[in-house]
Amino acid sequence: MHKANVPMAWRRFKSKYNLVGTKCTKCNSSFYPPRLICPKCRREGKIEEFEFKGTGKIVSYTIIRSGPDGFEKQTPYPIAIVELDEGARVTGQIVDYVDSDLAIGKKVAPVFRKVYESGKEGIIHYGIKFRPEN
Amino acid sequence: MAERVAVIGVGLTKFGELWTKGIRDLAIEAGAKAMEDANMNSKDIDAMYVGNMSAGRFAGQEHLNALIADQIGLTIPSTRVEGACASGSLAVREGMFSILAGQHDIVLVGGAEKMSDVSTAHATTGLMGAADEEWEGFHGLTFPGLYALMAKKHMHDFRTTREQLASPAIKNHHNATMNPIAQFSFEITTEKVINATMVADPLTLLDCSPISDGAAAIILARESVARKYTDTPVFIDGTGLSTDALALHDRRTLTALDAAVRASKRAYEMAGVTAKDIQVAEVHDCFTIAEIMAIEDLGFFKKGEGGKATMDGETQIGGKVSVNTSGGLKGAGHPVGATGIKQAAEIVMQLRGDIGKRQVSGAEVGLTHNVGGSGATAVVNIFKR
Numbered sequence: 001m002h003k004a005n006v007p008m009a010w011r012r013f014k015s016k017y018n019l020v021g022t023k024c025t026k027c028n029s030s031f032y033p034p035r036l037i038c039p040k041c042r043r044e045g046k047i048e049e050f051e052f053k054g055t056g057k058i059v060s061y062t063i064i065r066s067g068p069d070g071f072e073k074q075t076p077y078p079i080a081i082v083e084l085d086e087g088a089r090v091t092g093q094i095v096d097y098v099d100s101d102l103a104i105g106k107k108v109a110p111v112f113r114k115v116y117e118s119g120k121e122g123i124i125h126y127g128i129k130f131r132p133e134n
Numbered sequence: 135m136a137e138r139v140a141v142i143g144v145g146l147t148k149f150g151e152l153w154t155k156g157i158r159d160l161a162i163e164a165g166a167k168a169m170e171d172a173n174m175n176s177k178d179i180d181a182m183y184v185g186n187m188s189a190g191r192f193a194g195q196e197h198l199n200a201l202i203a204d205q206i207g208l209t210i211p212s213t214r215v216e217g218a219c220a221s222g223s224l225a226v227r228e229g230m231f232s233i234l235a236g237q238h239d240i241v242l243v244g245g246a247e248k249m250s251d252v253s254t255a256h257a258t259t260g261l262m263g264a265a266d267e268e269w270e271g272f273h274g275l276t277f278p279g280l281y282a283l284m285a286k287k288h289m290h291d292f293r294t295t296r297e298q299l300a301s302p303a304i305k306n307h308h309n310a311t312m313n314p315i316a317q318f319s320f321e322i323t324t325e326k327v328i329n330a331t332m333v334a335d336p337l338t339l340l341d342c343s344p345i346s347d348g349a350a351a352i353i354l355a356r357e358s359v360a361r362k363y364t365d366t367p368v369f370i371d372g373t374g375l376s377t378d379a380l381a382l383h384d385r386r387t388l389t390a391l392d393a394a395v396r397a398s399k400r401a402y403e404m405a406g407v408t409a410k411d412i413q414v415a416e417v418h419d420c421f422t423i424a425e426i427m428a429i430e431d432l433g434f435f436k437k438g439e440g441g442k443a444t445m446d447g448e449t450q451i452g453g454k455v456s457v458n459t460s461g462g463l464k465g466a467g468h469p470v471g472a473t474g475i476k477q478a479a480e481i482v483m484q485l486r487g488d489i490g491k492r493q494v495s496g497a498e499v500g501l502t503h504n505v506g507g508s509g510a511t512a513v514v515n516i517f518k519r
Contacts, residue, residue, distance in 0.1 A: 004272075012268060033269045033381070060290070060388055062282035063335045064274060069259050071274040079275050081283055081383045089383040091270050104290050115273060127272065 009123055016127045019110060021088060023050035032088040054110030054128065056084040061094065061102050070116040078102055082130055093129040101132035109133045139230045140360035140367035141352050141517070142240075143172025144479035149348035149467030150317040157186075157193050157248040160349035161202045164472070165244050168351035172363050179353070180238035182212040185225035185245035186471035191260040193248050202244065218264035219420065220506030221245060222350070222474020223513035227373050229354050239359045245476070246349035247469035257345045261470070264507035266381035278342055278421065280382050280508040282334035285423035287388040289336065291438070294426065296336060298441030300327035302425035302457075303340055303464050305450055310461025312492040317346055317467030327422075341422040346467035350475035352482065368482045372405025372516035374398060380510045389438075391509035394431040398503070398514040402433075405516040407499055409433030412455055412516075414484045414494045416477035418505040419462040428503050429457060432514070456494040459484060477502040478515065485519045 014020050021032030024045040029038060032052055038045030061080035064071070071077070078094040094102065095113060108130035115127040145167025147160050155163075161184070169176060182203055190196045203212040215225040222245035229243040249257050262271045265280060288294050304324060310316035322340055330338035360367040374397035379385050386392055402408055409432055417432070419425035426440035434455050435443045443449060449457035460466045460480040463473060481500035483489040500517045 016272075033266075059383075060283040060287040062279050062286060062337075063332075064276055064279050065332045065334060066258075066276065066278070067274055068262060068271065068276055069255055072255075074274065077274060079273060079279060079283075081388070091273050091275055091381070091383050093273055104287070125272070129273075 004118060004123070004125065006121060006123060009125055017112065019052035019054045019084070019090070019128055021050055021052060022047050030086045030088050032084065032090050052084050052086050052088065054084065055133065056082045056108060058104055058106045058108060059083050059089060060104060070118055080130065082108055094131070095129045096131040107133040137234070138357040138369045138371065139233050140355050140357055140369050141478065141482045142355045142360050142363045142367055143168045143174070143353035144482050145169070145171055145351045146315045146476060146479055147349045148315050149346050149469055151250040152347040153250070155347065157189055157195060157198070157246050158201060158205050160248060160347060161244055161246040162205050164246065164349035164351040165202070165206055165242060168242065168353050172353045174353070174363055176206055176208055178240055179208065179210060179242045180240050181210050181232055182208070182242045182244065183225040183229045184212065184214045185221035185474060186214055187216060187218055187221050187247060188260050188263065188470070189248065191263070192252055192257065217511045218506035219418065219470050220474060220504045220511040220513050221471045223477070223502060223504035223515060224375070224474070226352070226370070226474060226478055226515060227375060227513065230370055230373060233354060233356050239356045241354045242351060243354060243475060244349065244351040245472040245474060247471040248347050249345045249469060250347050254345060270381050276334060277508070278334040278337050281421035281423050282337045283382060284388050284427065285336055285421070288423060288426065291389055294438070294441040296328055297324055298445045299336065299341065299422050299426070300324050301441065301444040302419055302422045302462070303327050305444065306419060306458050306462040306465040309451065309459050309492055310465025312490070313461050313466055316461045316465055317344055318461070318465050337421055337423070343420045343463035343468040346469040348467060348469035348472045350472045350479050352475055352478050366486045368485045369518050370515055371518050372401040372403070372407070374400030374404070374514045376400070376512055378510050380507065382508045385509070390427060390431050391505060391512055393509055393512035394428065394503060394505060394514065397512040398432050401514040401516050405518065407516060411499045412501045413497045414456045414459060414481060414500040415503065416460060416462070416480050417457055417503040419458060419464050420468060420505070422464070424505065425458065425462065432501070432503060451492055451494055459492045459494060474502065474504040474513065477504060478517070481517045485517055
């Protein structure tokens with residue numbers, strides 16, 4: 001993990017604290033992380049801000065046993081690619097789970113959590129993780 | 135194609151943890167060996183391309199294009215090329231195009247990486263720069279983690295078994311025992327792979343390629359010039375490059391690298407061959423699942439059948455298609471920037487027929503498949519005798 005400094009972290013607050021992405025109103029595709037250009041419509045596309053509900057399902061998952069710098073104290077932790085109900089896919093950790101929750105197709109909901117702490121500036125990075133939904 | 139580009143010399147250093155050697159020592163050794171192999175002097179070289187991913191992060195040294203030219207004693211045009219783990223093959227393409235564009239007759243293409251001077255954690259962090267830092271790395275995802283996500287999905291969708299998943303590593307370690315430059319020249323077993331330390335489920339330490347130091351170089355020449363230096367030129371008749379979303383979650387699928395599929399189609403078309411014509415291939419097995427997907431993406435086997443094919447021995451030396459005779463990234467090592475060039479050198483030696491114990495008999499058409507990151511860059515090059 002690259003140690004993001006204050007401006008690097010700050011400029012992404014909006015999308016990292018809430019699932020604020022974008023949507024192309026021409027083709028109705030939604031993007032998270034936000035895209036500034038629609039890959040389908042390109043110059044014809046019309047991009048607007050769009051907030052995802054955050055509910056979705058696990059597309060695939062793994063358990064990280066050897067974490068990068070800044071995550072050493074958290075290992076092992078599960079991480080998944082989640083397909084949001086509105087269509088976009090996003091990477092995030094799974095929390096508040098029992099082992100049987102780690103399954104492809106499992107429904108999840110978003111939670112706001114601390115992700116890691118970095119650097120001399122002691123920034124605490126927050127973001128969206130996912131918990132199993134029963 | 136008006137004129138063909140030939141490889142007329144190859145040079146490789148040992149791959150491994152090479153404490154006595156820095157990046158300049160490695161690059162120079164590989165370059166000098168390639169020139170010796172081509173029976174030429176450095177003054178014959180018109181230009182250089184250097185593949186390197188991250189000397190800045192791993193060795194604190196950027197500006198490798200000038201450094202390496204300087205150390206060889208040259209002031210010729212020299213360019214560094216970067217595309218993560220595919221940097222080497224990108225450099226091969228650039229060297230090839232500079233000849234086809236009529237700018238040069240003889241080009242040295244080298245790749246080098248020095249990774250063991252930093253801690254494993256630092257090297258892992260550096261490698262993660264090839265993924266999407268802000269939206270993957272931020273959440274604590276690692277490179278083994280990315281490929282683990284693909285492996286999990288491949289096992290789910292196609293019933294690929296844990297034993298099948300291990301099979302490329304076992305084959306590649308076996309091949310590495312016949313390669314003098316390989317980092318790991320010992321055999322491993324299915325049990326050893328499955329019971330090794332878990333890195334990111336389902337991948338264990340023995341599903342992962344290592345952190346390595348090493349360099350490789352090849353010398354390219356215009357066809358009309360090549361025969362002055364060698365009676366056994368090997369031609370690069372096809373090349374394909376494609377890119378895809380940097381982040382794995384943004385891709386169409388987790389069980390194929392679309393960039394590799396597109397790159398191979400372009401390369402096959404340019405070379406006038408199909409997957410069936412390929413007898414020997416070096417593919418990017420940074421993790422075991424990567425080799426299984428590669429042999430499917432390249433069209434050697436149907437999607438979902440790569441694990442079974444490997445376990446059945448169809449990719450061993452002398453099988454339907456001999457894959458990673460060098461030992462691949464897993465057995466031979468993966469000094470990132472050098473890997474694509476090492477793959478090219480392996481195929482050239484196979485097609486020249488002078489590679490020794492691991493020779494694929496009668497090999498005439500070969501291929502390299504080199505992937506950057508988790509599949510955002512893929513380069514496929516096709517070689518013919």
